[in-house]
Amino acid sequence: SRALRSTEEGQEAAAPTREVIKRAIMENAFMKNLENGQICEIIDYMYPLSHATGALIIKLGEVGSLVYVMEEGKAEVTNTKDEKINEIGPCTVFGELAILYNCKRTATVKVYNEFDIMLSWAFPAAITNCKLWAIDRQTFQSIMMKTGMLKQKEY
Template identity: 55%
Template sequence: SKLTDVTLTSYRKTKDELIQRALMDNDFMKHLEHGQILTIMDCMYPTSLAKGCCVIQEGDDGSTVYVLEEGMVEVTKQGKKLCTIGPGKVFGELAILYNCTRTASVTALTDIKLWAIDRQGFQTIMMRTGFIKHSQY
């Protein structure tokens, strides 16, 4: 076959690349330093939930930031559907970044696979790099 006929298929799906892309795609995370992204990637652990499970309950104290690896979730606020989220997206970041309660509920529409990082680790990564940066001046 001619070279021009070849269709290239990209196989991504490594943990690091999925998480890095998800962070870069998120309005609140895309400005992180490269070192912070690397550390978040390092600290994220895998978890999974069955279809129908509540991942996040609106109004709760937030303890975890997630990256969705596989499956679909639905975001609702006061019972109203806001959107669905698919693989490669961050969610659950707002309560941790803004130190507020969960702004919406997130429910698994399918069995899902997630990468997770706990609030304490996430905030430490945010602060540590900020501190190093600050101390350079």
């Protein structure tokens, strides 16, 4: 419901951040064909999260409940054998697959920053956080569906 909008909780993304999120969505293979209105609504409902280096954001095989956009930071993507298969940097959507395809999480995503890890030996407090935005599954799916129905009405 609109009452749950992040806007009303005072956590809405500022204009430059909205641009980053929008760019991330438009660069995502599975979301780039969304209408502008859908993208804006997704951004309206996103709320900020932050995780420190080493934190697990997504665990492979689990049921997914959030779609994320990385605003700042770096994460590593690992497979079932705990091998690194990719890196996720700023302005990237991730965690979309389990939500779009109703499957379990296809990989593990963990905040990772070599520099932080090196620095933390000397200065544990110097660790920077990774800045994320998230939208929950139900809200995301209903935005997708609502516009799908509007499209149907046009025919």
